[in-house]
Amino acid sequence: xxxxxxxxxxxxxxxxxxxxxxxxxxxxxxxxxxxxxxxxxxxxxxxxxxxxxxxxxxxxxxxxxxxxxxxxxxxxxxxxxxxxxxxxxxxxxxxxxxxxxxxxxxxxxxxxxxxxxxxxxxxxxxxxxxxxxxxxxxxxxxxxxxxxxxxxxxxxxxxxxx
Numbered sequence: 001x002x003x004x005x006x007x008x009x010x011x012x013x014x015x016x017x018x019x020x021x022x023x024x025x026x027x028x029x030x031x032x033x034x035x036x037x038x039x040x041x042x043x044x045x046x047x048x049x050x051x052x053x054x055x056x057x058x059x060x061x062x063x064x065x066x067x068x069x070x071x072x073x074x075x076x077x078x079x080x081x082x083x084x085x086x087x088x089x090x091x092x093x094x095x096x097x098x099x100x101x102x103x104x105x106x107x108x109x110x111x112x113x114x115x116x117x118x119x120x121x122x123x124x125x126x127x128x129x130x131x132x133x134x135x136x137x138x139x140x141x142x143x144x145x146x147x148x149x150x151x152x153x154x155x156x157x158x159x160x161x162x
Contacts, residue, residue, distance in 0.1 A: 017139035020159050022066035022077050026141055029067075030155045033059035037095040044088040044151040053084045061086075064157070081158040087125050089150045125130065129156060137161025 019026060039053035040050070060082050068076040129140060135148040138160045 008024050014027045017135060017137055017159075017161075019141055019157075020064065020076070020141060022072045023141060025067070026157060027143060028156075029060055029063045030056075031145060033063075034147060034153045034155070038147055038149060038151075038153075041147075041151075043149055044086070045112070046088075052086060052153075055083045056155070057082045060155065060157065065161075068142075077162055078159040079162065081146065081160075081161050083154075083156040083158075085127070087152045125154070127154060127156075131158070133160060 021029075033056045036059060037052045041052070061080060064080050064082075065076050068078055096146075127142075129142075131138070133142065139156075140156060140158045142157075143155045145155065147153065
């Protein structure tokens with residue numbers, strides 16, 4: 001019989017590093033990047049997701065590097081890593097402007113829990129990240145962009161002090 005030590009939850013505020021720029025500004029940068037990348041998008045379109053993610057990540061990186069580099073330095077005092085995840089909502093095809101004449105197979109009428117295909121709601125998602133780093137200089141910030149286009153974008157920004 002194994003006697004493992006109990007898992008202690010990590011306190012979010014303990015040893016939390018100050019971000020390279022304010023969280024208010026991080027939120028604005030992420031919102032602007034998502035809004036710009038998804039301009040013209042009316043629904044989740046899987047073939048375009050790589051392009052959207054690349055655009056979001058590059059826009060955020062460009063802003064972070066620019067705004068965290070203080071003269072006379074020519075390079076920021078941090079390394080950055082950005083993760084962008086685009087999540088599709090489960091919505092009826094009619095809500096996406098697509099044909100509702102999709103052939104339904106027998107048994108497709110009901111989803112788990114008794115919901116019909118037309119009643120199916122958003123997909124669930126849970127994401128977690130852990131790291132081993134210097135809590136005084138390194139950190140992470142997460143943000144969810146709800147664009148109202150049948151998709152959400154979850155952004156994670158990680159910074160590591162040099």
